[in-house]
Every structure is written in structure tokens, then in C-alpha cells.
Amino acid sequence: MAQKQSVYREDRTAQEEPLARLSHETAGLFFRNSNDLYRGLQDVVRRQSSYYVLTYAMPSQKADGSFRRIKLEVNRPGLELSYRKGYYAPREEMTFERRKREDILEALQAPGNLNEIPVSLSYNYYQEDESSYGVSFLTHIGIRGLNFLDEAARRKNLIHIVVVAFDENDRYIEGLERSIEFRLLETSYASLLDHGIRSKVELKLPFGRYKIKAVVRESTQGKMGSVTKAIEIP
Numbered sequence: 001m002a003q004k005q006s007v008y009r010e011d012r013t014a015q016e017e018p019l020a021r022l023s024h025e026t027a028g029l030f031f032r033n034s035n036d037l038y039r040g041l042q043d044v045v046r047r048q049s050s051y052y053v054l055t056y057a058m059p060s061q062k063a064d065g066s067f068r069r070i071k072l073e074v075n076r077p078g079l080e081l082s083y084r085k086g087y088y089a090p091r092e093e094m095t096f097e098r099r100k101r102e103d104i105l106e107a108l109q110a111p112g113n114l115n116e117i118p119v120s121l122s123y124n125y126y127q128e129d130e131s132s133y134g135v136s137f138l139t140h141i142g143i144r145g146l147n148f149l150d151e152a153a154r155r156k157n158l159i160h161i162v163v164v165a166f167d168e169n170d171r172y173i174e175g176l177e178r179s180i181e182f183r184l185l186e187t188s189y190a191s192l193l194d195h196g197i198r199s200k201v202e203l204k205l206p207f208g209r210y211k212i213k214a215v216v217r218e219s220t221q222g223k224m225g226s227v228t229k230a231i232e233i234p
Contacts, residue, residue: 054083065089100217104162104177107215107226114215117225118142118196121163121214125205125233132206133233137163139214141197147220148182148189155189157182158219163201166211173210176201207233 054072069086107114118141125135139161148155159182164175178199184192210233215226 096219099222100160100219103217103222103224104160104215107217107224108162108164108213110226113228114224114226116223117146117216117218119214119216119225119227121212121227121229123212123229123231127234128204132204134202135165135205135231135233136200136202137212137214139163139197139199139201139216141199141216141225143196143218144193146218146223148184149220153185155182155184155186156220159197160217160219161199161201162215163203164213164215165203165205166213168209168211170211174203174205176203205233209233 065088067086067088070084072081072083074081120140121137122140123135123137125133128134141159141161146157148157150156159180160177161180162175162177165173167173178201180197180199182192210231212229212231213226214229215224217224
């Protein structure tokens with residue numbers, strides 16, 4: 001019998017402990033194992049009879065959803081403080097444009113290539129003046145593994161293509177972004193499946209050696225592909 005009572009007490013304590021912790025962290029009242037409702041109401045009324053409302057500016061920190069602790073101190077002896085012990089910072093929801101931008105920047109800085117989308121890159125150049133060349137980059141993108149949304153008898157997707165030139169020390173020299181929106185009929189979509197997407201961009205570069213990186217991102221599922229090519233001009 002004693003063992004059963006001990007197990008019962010442990011089980012009851014385990015059930016009460018989360019409620020006790022919650023009331024402590026939020027400056028609430030927790031009445032443990034009591035049927036004295038009148039006394040509980042008296043305590044509530046007493047605590048609500050006088051109180052202070054304090055506000056402060058949230059520190060300039062990242063909106064990452066983390067828990068921020070609050071500590072309140074007074075210089076008057078004999079006071080008992082009851083206040084909320086902290087709060088969860090708001091979590092910033094990334095907009096479509098921000099997520100796209102961060103994905104592309106991360107891919108440009110990554111040492112390797114992404115392979116969710118097949119990408120190939122070719123180029124040719126011509127001399128514009130004594131110190132610079134016009135360099136045309138042709139990007140070919142395979143789309144058979146991509147999901148084009150089927151809406152109103154159209155196949156829809158938005159493809160972002162970024163081509164960037166870095167020097168031999170990985171310093172940014174020049175770059176260009178292009179967005180292509182597709183709203184295709186089934187016949188055009190079938191042709192695109194067979195031939196893929198070709199996009200041409202042109203950069204103006206001085207003679208020298210470069211690392212060219214092309215990054216492709218589609219908008220339906222956020223799939224990405226990239227390719228890196230070392231070139232020398234002329």
C-alpha cells in the first residue's frame with residue numbers, strides 16, 4: 001500500500017510540475033492540491049489590487065524565435081517581485097524574394113556545385129576596346145526533373161539565372177541576374193522538356209583569368225543547380 005501511495009504521489013508531482021513551472025515563468029499563481037477556492041480567489045484579488053505595467057524596447061537582435069530572459073530588480077528592501085521571466089522573440093518569416101536571394105548568394109559562395117538542376121555553361125568573346133572584352137555566356141538548363149504548376153491550362157514556373165565572374169583571388173568582378181517567367185501551353189511545355197532552357201547573358205571584362213559561376217533556381221520547389229568554369233581572356 002505504501003508503495004502504491006508513493007507511486008501516486010510521484011505521478012501527481014510529475015503532472016503538476018509543468019503547471020508550476022509555467023505559472024512561475026509567467027508571473028502567475030499556482031495552487032497545488034487545494035480545494036480552497038475562496039482562498040485562491042482572495043489571493044488573485046489581492047495581487048490584482050495594485051501592480052505596475054513596465055515596458056522596454058527589445059534589444060536589436062535577430063528575430064530567430066529564441067527565448068529572451070527578463071530580470072527585474074528593485075532597490076527597496078522587503079518587496080516580493082512577481083513578473084514574467086522572459087518571452088519568445090518573433091520569428092521572422094522570409095519573404096519569397098529574400099529566400100531566393102539568400103539561396104543564390106549561398107550557392108555562389110559554396111565551393112562545389114549544386115546538382116538538383118542540370119546546368120551547362122559555354123562562352124565566347126570579342127574585343128570591345130583596348131582594355132576590355134565582351135563575353136557572351138550561354139547557359140543550358142535541363143528541366144525534366146522540375147515541377148511546373150498546372151494552372152488554367154498553363155504550365156507555370158519562374159526561373160532565376162545568375163552568372164558571376166570572380167578573379168583568381170575569388171573577388172567579385174561582374175555579374176548579371178535574369179528571371180524568366182513561364183506560362184506555357186502543353187505543346188510548348190513538351191518542347192521545353194526535350195530541348196531545355198537556353199539563356200544568354202553578356203558581361204564586360206578586362207583581359208585576364210576568371211572563375212565563372214552560373215546558378216539557377218526555380219520557384220516552385222526551390223530546386224537549384226550550378227556550374228563553375230575557369231576561363232582566360234583573351
